[in-house]
Amino acid sequence: MSELHTPHAGDDYAPDDDVVALLKRQHGDIRNLFDEVEACTGAERQDAFRRLVRLLAVHETAEQEVVHPYARHAFPGGEQIVEDRLAEEKTAKETLAEMDEMDTEDPTFMPRLVKLRTDVQEHARAEERYEFTHIYRNADAKTLATMAKAVKAAEAMAPTRPHPGVQTAAANVALGPVAALMDRTKDAVRKAMGEGR
């Protein structure tokens, strides 16, 4: 891989006034982190994996709190489309919960990661094709921007950039388990959405 670094969604200079564009870029960020986990070993892998878990947790929570509720009511068939997405997310979240505390050197780690990656990628494409298309078609510019703001508020809940190992351990303790992170993300998103109205 080249030395060029692609910043995470929200950290580039995009205006971020469109939730669909923002989430599509975040799907790429997640895929990049999977690449990173697969490419390194030892402490580096552990660190990359923690960042992946956090980004996934925050991303999925933000989608559940921001875009899915909108999609349910914004267009005919939205309810069923969201149910299908939630079923996909459930599978991924279960694997994620199982792997949350896992040692990345565990021999079952890589097979599980590959399975998680496949589930996450299929889910992301399904969202882009079956849900986001409708959101884009139905939401006005202001709604897209408000939802983008809420997703960005969620992101602020968990640092997902690389940092030295010593800080990582401390940061992990501070962030706590994935479940707690998801709860705090929900609160942050709800606050941001409240402000947007």
Place this chain on the structure above:
Amino acid sequence: MTFNPLEQRGIPLDRQLRNWRELNVDPIDPDRCDPYTRCRIITMNGIEVEAILFSHQLARHTPDPEIKRQLARTRYIEAQQQKAVNWLLPGVSSVLETTIAYEQVAVDLTAWVARMEPDPYLKQAYEFGVLEDFDHLYRYANLYEMIEHRKAESIVDNLTEVMPGRPTKYHHRNPVDNVRDPYDRNVAHPLSKLHALTIMSTEQQTMNFYMNTGPTYMEPIARQLYQEIGLIEEEHVTHYESLVDPGETWWEQLVNHEYNECYLYYSFMQQESDPKVKAIWELHLNMELEHLHTACDLMRRHDGREPQEVLAPELPNVLTFEPNKQYLRELLDTQMDLTTLGAGYVREAHERFEKLQEQIHGGEQPPSERVMAQHDDMFGREYRVQSEGEHPDPAMREK
């Protein structure tokens, strides 16, 4: 031992039909596949699409219902082959990811063909074209990072460099300057005929792909870039199809098509790293051998000639997907400023070229330039993969 398709028998045509289960192929894994496996899939899809479209055109020019029926039988199998091949591509890939793989095909396939082409005029045609596909790869790679935050190297895997070629904005030429002179079917090397057919077919598929998938994008810059590069693919199809001698009879062309399919499936079978995909190349080769024999019979009957008169005495050296970095760098160093004039090439922008440029750009920057500006706004830099050092052309180095 050399492989001579004319002396081999394959699977009888009436045993070639596959059921749904057999057509339901396992797609490749976009994150773990050999990038050249994906390139071979895209190439063979283009070849099968051309086989189908050529057979339809032939049928439309054939009054004899018995021949129409015979063409329909083979064509139905070819349509199944196209399905089996193209359905190896995974549903999780985005259009843009597949597009970048199409451009990797265009770069490494055309570069290989240019390197192997014995005829200097034809070689020049491939060398000219490849620098344009090379630039398309660079533009799409920058769009990809903008929309999906992914790097093109996750697709092309450092086998192909990503940096400017001949700038896309200069690919828009007066259509008459896209028409080349054809080879002479009586003296052309048999390999030259296969090369022309292969590149014409893959560029045609690329044109079809962009013209149909471009509007599925919502992002304005993506829609516009597909429109621009899609129009250049029209020029490329004109460029490459005009290399083929139009004096070849329909039956001779049919034989060349079938022979080329044997050549390519045989070539790819030799180098395929994915065993499941390799099994498909082998199966399809065995089908093509029979299609070739059927075509040869038609040529004997209708042209009163032996196919051996127009085909190679033996199968040429296998066509190979491999990195062509140094070769491309030589071209970047020497052929960036070429354009076409009539059926030849010049280094100066001539009146007809400039007139078309003025008309199509309408005094504004085209999408291929705006995509770079928008990428820069988003990241403060360009996306390139220059694994072998800085750009050979100083004017093309990143500012």
